[in-house]
Amino acid sequence: MKTVWRNPVILxxxxxxxxxxxWIYHIALNLIILDRTGSALAVIGxxxxxxxxxxxxxxxxGTLIDRMNKRRLMIGxxxxxxxxITCLPFIQSIWILYGFVxxxxxxxxxxxxxxxxYITKLIPVNERKRFNSIRSLVDSGAFVIGPAVAGLLxxxxxxxxxxxxxxxxxxxxxxLFFLLxxxxxxxxxxxxxxxxxxxxxxxxxxxxxxxSRRSRYVILIYSLFSAVxxxxxxxxxxxxxxxxxxxxxxxxxxxxxxxxxxxxxxIGAIINALVVKKVxxxxxxxxxxxxxxxxxxxxTFSSSFTIASIGCFVLSFSLAFMNTGFYTFYQNNIxxxxxxxxxxxxxxxxxxFTILVMVACGVLAELISIRFSVVSGSVLMLFFxxxxxxCANSPFKMKAIQMERVKES
Numbered sequence: 079m080k081t082v083w084r085n086p087v088i089l090x091x092x093x094x095x096x097x098x099x100x101w102i103y104h105i106a107l108n109l110i111i112l113d114r115t116g117s118a119l120a121v122i123g124x125x126x127x128x129x130x131x132x133x134x135x136x137x138x139x140g141t142l143i144d145r146m147n148k149r150r151l152m153i154g155x156x157x158x159x160x161x162x163i164t165c166l167p168f169i170q171s172i173w174i175l176y177g178f179v180x181x182x183x184x185x186x187x188x189x190x191x192x193x194x195x196y197i198t199k200l201i202p203v204n205e206r207k208r209f210n211s212i213r214s215l216v217d218s219g220a221f222v223i224g225p226a227v228a229g230l231l232x233x234x235x236x237x238x239x240x241x242x243x244x245x246x247x248x249x250x251x252x253x254l255f256f257l258l259x260x261x262x263x264x265x266x267x268x269x270x271x272x273x274x275x276x277x278x279x280x281x282x283x284x285x286x287x288x289x290s291r292r293s294r295y296v297i298l299i300y301s302l303f304s305a306v307x308x309x310x311x312x313x314x315x316x317x318x319x320x321x322x323x324x325x326x327x328x329x330x331x332x333x334x335x336x337x338x339x340x341x342x343x344x345i346g347a348i349i350n351a352l353v354v355k356k357v358x359x360x361x362x363x364x365x366x367x368x369x370x371x372x373x374x375x376x377x378t379f380s381s382s383f384t385i386a387s388i389g390c391f392v393l394s395f396s397l398a399f400m401n402t403g404f405y406t407f408y409q410n411n412i413x414x415x416x417x418x419x420x421x422x423x424x425x426x427x428x429x430x431f432t433i434l435v436m437v438a439c440g441v442l443a444e445l446i447s448i449r450f451s452v453v454s455g456s457v458l459m460l461f462f463x464x465x466x467x468x469c470a471n472s473p474f475k476m477k478a479i480q481m482e483r484v485k486e487s
Contacts, residue, residue: 085200085258086209092254093193094216096156099247101224102231103163106240107179109232115172124179125315131183132429136422139188141282143418148196149260152189156252159185163245167238191421198409198417199261210405211347211354214398218347222340282419289416295469296411299363302466303404304428306367309459312435313374313452320378320448321386331383338387342394350398359410362403364467369396371460378452407470 111120143151162182169175201209231240290297321327321335354362373393380386412420435455442451 086205086212088254088257089197089200090209090212090216092251092258093213094220095247095254096251097217097220098224098227099244099251101220102228102240102247103244105225105228106231106237106244107166109237110167110241111172111175113237120172123176126433127176127180128183128187129429129432131180132187132425133433134180135184135187136191136426136429138279138422140191140286140419140422141279143188143192143195143422144282144416147260147262148192148199149255149258149262151192152196152255153252155185155189155192156248156255159189160245160248160252163241163248167241187425188422191418191425194405194408194421195414195417196261198414200258201409203410206409207354207359207402207406210402210409211351211398213405214402215347215351217401218343218398221343225340283423285416286419286423289413289420293411299407299466299470300424302462302469303363303367303400304424304431305462306370306400306459306466308428308431308435309455309462310370310374311432312439313378313455313459315436316439316443316448316452319443320452324449325380325383325386327383327386335383335387335390339390339394342391343397346395347398350402354402357399359403359406360470362399363407364403364463364470366396366398366400366403367463367466368460369393370400371456371463374456374459375453378449378456403470 107124111124159182162178162185166175166178169178197209198206228240231243318332321332327335350362370393373389373391373396375389376392377386377389380389408421439451439455442454
């Protein structure tokens with residue numbers, strides 16, 4: 079057992095260290111931007127850079143991911159990202175700083191589908207759900223530990239020091255990835271024989287299109303999960319404004335609300351890791367998404383700090399269940415040889431809708447009210463979540479998947 083779990087443990091350590099560093103980087107960069115500009119709008123610009131980077135990158139990155147050695151690409155991306163992060167404190171121009179952050183986000187948007195493909199190749203089918211549950215626990219721990227470490231670093235140092243520490247954390251993660259096995263050591267990369275060109279991209283887009291037509295049930299589940307995720311982005315974009323301007327919470331109360339959410343994520347991840355073997359991935363996805371939407375509804379309909387806290391705890395509690403179920407479903411039903419292209423292109427579409435939904439929520443908040451906007455978003459989220467629950471646990475689901483696999487073969 080020790081030998082079997084050596085590589086997954088190393089991978090989880092790398093992901094955990096990277097996630098903790100990511101939170102430190104996120105908070106420190108926000109403070110640096112705010113200190114230099116004094117503008118909250120400048121900080122909001124940082125949030126838009128991530129979906130914009132996905133839009134710019136994911137239309138073509140899957141072509142490279144599926145043709146390159148995943149382990150080497152992961153190591154290369156972490157080294158590249160750490161190098162750029164190290165440069166950030168020395169940049170004086172705010173626009174050049176945005177440019178560096180944009181490129182860092184591009185590297186992250188390539189890393190995610192690359193790591194998903196590598197994990198699918200590394201972890202045996204019967205261990206994926208357990209691995210994903212532990213990964214959710216690691217992610218939850220990073221959500222709690224990251225901001226706490228950032229706060230400690232700000233007490234004894236500066237946000238600039240925190241940026242350097244994050245760069246070191248990313249490098250350490252890259253070193254841990256170096257210790258992992260090369261699951262494609264027999265694979266000769268095809269990049270040189272099939273260079274990145276418009277013709278290659280069109281052919282790969284055609285591959286994704288044909289897979290989507292053959293595997294309609296899988297894409298339906300993927301799309302409904304993405305719809306729930308997109309709506310959370312829309313509602314979250316108004317979370318602070320709703321808490322302070324509608325619920326009239328103080329900054330201290332809002333900070334406590336965030337802590338309650340962190341506790342919900344951690345407790346949910348622990349319980350998820352304990353029960354994951356007894357619950358199917360389809361129920362994890364459906365129940366998790368439905369509880370998430372109900373938590374958002376409680377939060378958005380709340381009129382007091384206590385009810386808002388309950389809503390925040392419930393919605394954050396459900397995240398580990400939903401993500402574990404989805405990751406397992408995704409790994410078990412998307413062919414690993416086209417996983418990079420499928421994940422990248424669908425992430426591109428998801429990022430596009432994320433921007434549109436965030437803009438729509440902002441416009442509704444301005445034209446009508448913040449509460450109307452967040453309640454509308456939460457109701458839509460519940461609609462998609464119930465659809466996901468029904469479709470994921472339909473009595474015809476196994477027949478649909480089996481028929482799709484027969485068509486592929």
